[in-house]
Amino acid sequence: MSWNRQHLLDIQSLRADELTAVLDTAETFKGVGQRDVKKVPALRGKTIINLFIEPSTRTRISFELAAQRLSADVINFSMEASSFRKGETLKDTAKNLEALNADILIIRHRSAGAPHFLSRVLDVSVINAGDGAHEHPTQALLDIFTMREKLGRIEGLKVTILGDILFSRVARSLIWALTKLNAEVTLCGPPTLVPQRLEALGCRVTHDLEAALAEADIVNLLRIQHERQQQTMFPSLGEYSKLFGVSIDRLNQMKPSAIIMHPGPMNRGVEIDTEVAESERSVILDQVTNGLAVRMAVLYLINGGQVPTQPETTSSN
């Protein structure tokens, strides 16, 4: 079976079986990363452009390495040194990159919908690496890959997403992915950042941290996205940390089997204490490792690769 999608723009428009197909393919690629020789020829001769018009560490490097491990040629477009500074539009920049015979364009942009716009005006494949506060599809895919790997399934899992949900593209993509795969999602944080109306996305909203932690199989922590907030959403970072930060005491109130996730970048001492980030229950660095396998899978499937028919075992337990 092939994936039959030219672009990866969001999670909202994907079906549950398409999500599972990415996870199954990523399992195969995870094996490649554990070999002595970490390269396969799947995308040899293809050109991939990383067009990141917003800061990024993990996502850009992860896509770059994923492309290299598939033997593609990869170009990193740097915003600082580009003609954006000279007033060139996004469309013109992208058209010029396409004129160099690029095959796949990976874009991160501060405006929601920028990847969707490019997919309409270009012929190349477009992958969304984060558009404003809208979606970040590969982050959700690596998150659910890690959940399935650690806990053996997604269906029926109780997942609490804690923090700045309102401004988080990570949260939005993850909510879509988890609800499509029948997990139970609870959103928690201050009412200004987690308004009740988010229940329309098919999840529960609570401002009771103790309850949200006690029931969870997974707690996914999010950073406060200061750069997107137009006004002060809570009194101070100290206040936030006291009311909603996960300390070791709060970790101890969770189920003994529950795990901690975070997409990064972390703000230690605000949403997460160092002891929690570095505890055995934290799978934050596994998420980074898995991100590489998931992005290899996405590039491979977008390029027309086949989904493996017999996935390897999914649980590490």
Ligand code: NCD
């Ligand atoms: C996130 C992002 O940029 O959306 N980081 C990431 O890609 N791992 C989350 C964030 O910036 O807080």
